[in-house]
Amino acid sequence: MGILTPKSGLLLLGSCITAIAGVGSIFELSSGEPDYGVQVTSIILGLSIPLTALFFIAAVRDARANIK
Template sequence: MTPKSGILLLLSCVSAIAAVGCVFELSSGQPELGSTTTTAILLGSIPLTALFFWIAVQDTRANMK
């Protein structure tokens, strides 16, 4: 694993944690940041999680050759 892959995996984990937190906030009924902001964070963090993970895997595969 390269430092770039590690940072991308870290970003993927952070965005996944943000998504889970948003789900819990929205399910509580009273999100601290408001429903609109929390929903926007949720909708942004889901594709970012997948994107960061995919880029990290691609970088690792490229450096294995």
């Protein structure tokens, strides 16, 4: 049984937020007129994909490290 530590909880929160930002960016870009412009929205999308994976992997590793 894994234990959710504050650190792994924050990492999971970061993963969720960046995943939401990525999905939102896809919808904004597909609408044709992104609120922040195509360049900024594309940058957000490009950063959100690896950050989502990074935060998730770090959260899982932290949770596994705290299994007793």
